[in-house]
Amino acid sequence: MNxxxxxxxxxxxxTAGLSLLLYPFIANQWNNYRQSRLITTYDTAIAELxxxxxxxxxSEREKALSYNEALTPYILPDSFSSAQVPEEGSExxxxxxxxxxxxxxxxxxxxxxxxxxxxxxxxxxxxxxxxAGHLAGSSLPVGGVGTHAVISAHRGLPSAAxxxxxxxxxxxxxxxxxxxxxxxxxxxxxxxxxxxxxxxALVAEADADLVTLLTCTPYGVNSHRxxxxxxxxxxxxxxDDIIPAASAILGASLHTSYLLWVLVGxxxxxxxxxxxxxxxxxxxxxxxxxxxxNNL
Numbered sequence: 001m002n003x004x005x006x007x008x009x010x011x012x013x014x015t016a017g018l019s020l021l022l023y024p025f026i027a028n029q030w031n032n033y034r035q036s037r038l039i040t041t042y043d044t045a046i047a048e049l050x051x052x053x054x055x056x057x058x059s060e061r062e063k064a065l066s067y068n069e070a071l072t073p074y075i076l077p078d079s080f081s082s083a084q085v086p087e088e089g090s091e092x093x094x095x096x097x098x099x100x101x102x103x104x105x106x107x108x109x110x111x112x113x114x115x116x117x118x119x120x121x122x123x124x125x126x127x128x129x130x131x132a133g134h135l136a137g138s139s140l141p142v143g144g145v146g147t148h149a150v151i152s153a154h155r156g157l158p159s160a161a162x163x164x165x166x167x168x169x170x171x172x173x174x175x176x177x178x179x180x181x182x183x184x185x186x187x188x189x190x191x192x193x194x195x196x197x198x199x200x201a202l203v204a205e206a207d208a209d210l211v212t213l214l215t216c217t218p219y220g221v222n223s224h225r226x227x228x229x230x231x232x233x234x235x236x237x238x239x240d241d242i243i244p245a246a247s248a249i250l251g252a253s254l255h256t257s258y259l260l261w262v263l264v265g266x267x268x269x270x271x272x273x274x275x276x277x278x279x280x281x282x283x284x285x286x287x288x289x290x291x292x293x294n295n296l
Contacts, residue, residue, distance in 0.1 A: 110169070148208075173187070176242075202214075
C-alpha cells in the first residue's frame, strides 16, 4: 500500500512539473499562431477593401500625416504606468489607421529575434497583454521627416514573447513596420536605458524620421525602460540581407527558448526516474540476498 501511494505521488509530481514546463511553450505557440492569424486577417481585409475601391491609401496616409503635423509637443507618459488616450482629439487619434475597425494599425517585424506582432492604438493593459501598442501622443507610424513614433510591448510574459528579447538588438540591426500598403524599414542607431519618467529621448527631431521600440528592463525587475531607436532607411537597400536569426528550439535568448527548457526538464525528470528505479532495484536485490542468507 505504501509503495502504491509513493508511486501515485511521484506520478502526480511528474504531471504537475511537466505541466509547468509545457505551459510557457504551449501558450507562446498559441499566441504566435493567434498573432499570425490577426496579421493575415488584417492583410486580407485591407486587400479586399482596396480591391472593392473602399480604401484610399493616399487619403488615409494624408490623414495620419495631418495628425502628426498637428501634434503639440509635450512630455509623453510612461506607457506602462499611464495608458490613457489623450482626451483632446482622442476620437481623431483612434480613427487614424483604423482601417478594419478593431484598432489594429499595422504590425512590427524584428527579424533578428523572430518577432512579428500586431500594433494597436494605445498602450492599455488589454492591448499589451496580446500585442504591441502605439504610445498615444507620439507620431503615428507612417514615416516622414520630423516624426517619432513609439511602439511599446511587454517583456517577460509567460504566455507571449513579444519584446522579451529586445535587448538582443544592436546598433545596425533593422526592424520593419507594415502600415497601409507600405513597409517602413528602420536601422537601430541608439539604445538606451532610462527611468520611467524620462521621456526626453522620445521627442521628435526636425530632420529625422524615427521610431523607438520601448519595453521594461531589467528582465523580471522592470524598474527602468529600454529604448531601441531607429532611423528610417530605404527598405530595398537591406531587404535581401534581413534574415531571421533565431530557431524554433533556440530563441534569441534563454528566456524565449521555451522548447529547450521543456527538453531539459524532461531530461532531468528522466534521470530522476532512472535513479529512483535503480535505487528500488538495489533495495529489492538487497532484500532478496538477506532473505536467502537467513534461510541458510
